[in-house]
Amino acid sequence: SQTIHQWPATLVQPVGSPLSLECTVEGTSNPNLYWYRQAAGRGLQLLFYSVGIGQISSEVPQNLSASRPQDRQFILSSKKLLLSDSGFYLCAWTGVDETQYFGPGTRLLVL
Amino acid sequence: RKEVEQDPGPFNVPEGATVAFNCTYSNSASQSFFWYRQDCRKEPKLLMSVYSSGNEDGRFTAQLNRASQYISLLIRDSKLSDSATYLCVVNPGGGNKLTFGTGTQLKVEL
Numbered sequence: 259s260q261t262i263h264q265w266p267a268t269l270v271q272p273v274g275s276p277l278s279l280e281c282t283v284e285g286t287s288n289p290n291l292y293w294y295r296q297a298a299g300r301g302l303q304l305l306f307y308s309v310g311i312g313q314i315s316s317e318v319p320q321n322l323s324a325s326r327p328q329d330r331q332f333i334l335s336s337k338k339l340l341l342s343d344s345g346f347y348l349c350a351w352t353g354v355d356e357t358q359y360f361g362p363g364t365r366l367l368v369l
Numbered sequence: 370r371k372e373v374e375q376d377p378g379p380f381n382v383p384e385g386a387t388v389a390f391n392c393t394y395s396n397s398a399s400q401s402f403f404w405y406r407q408d409c410r411k412e413p414k415l416l417m418s419v420y421s422s423g424n425e426d427g428r429f430t431a432q433l434n435r436a437s438q439y440i441s442l443l444i445r446d447s448k449l450s451d452s453a454t455y456l457c458v459v460n461p462g463g464g465n466k467l468t469f470g471t472g473t474q475l476k477v478e479l
């Protein structure tokens with residue numbers, strides 16, 4: 259069966275520091291992968307999606323970037339965090355039925 | 370107009386009640402529809418897909434009305450454990466990008 263992992267689970271970072279969040283998927287090959295952010299009390303905002311290694315589409319201009327160095331690895335990064343980057347970051351992959359399955363998420367607080 | 374709109378609630382209902390949520394979507398070409406459930410501080414999890422003919426899974430029934438561009442979720446015999454936020458999700462273009470509503474909060478009380 260397929261599983262999706264994210265780490266860390268929780269992160270507190272100062273403004274201006276770098277960020278690296280990692281997501282890995284097991285039990286499937288060549289999945290479509292997604293990064294979402296959910297701010298407090300708000301809906302899920304799609305940040306990036308990837309259909310294959312090295313292929314990244316950005317949905318909104320922002321302070322973040324994404325990379326897919328391996329088939330089942332998706333990384334979200336920032337060189338300098340802003341206060342507005344705080345939120346709940348979710349990685350997801352798509353099954354053959356278009357359904358998206360989410361990882362447990364990383365809760366990021368920028369101070 | 371938002372692509373997917375939901376009443377944020379909260380809907381406070383007693384245990385055993387029947388409760389229904391609606392969700393409207395703006396893109397008439399939308400291909401597929403889902404309901405997800407999100408517990409507090411957790412990731413969203415698929416509750417059920419919504420088919421044109423409607424579908425039922427135990428106490429949960431989902432309906433699609435393409436003419437009026439809305440989907441609904443009916444929960445019968447509500448349990449305390451049904452308390453969560455229910456997200457309406459639409460695939461607007463037939464690709465693999467989904468649009469999520471902001472969710473409807475349900476609180477089931479004793």
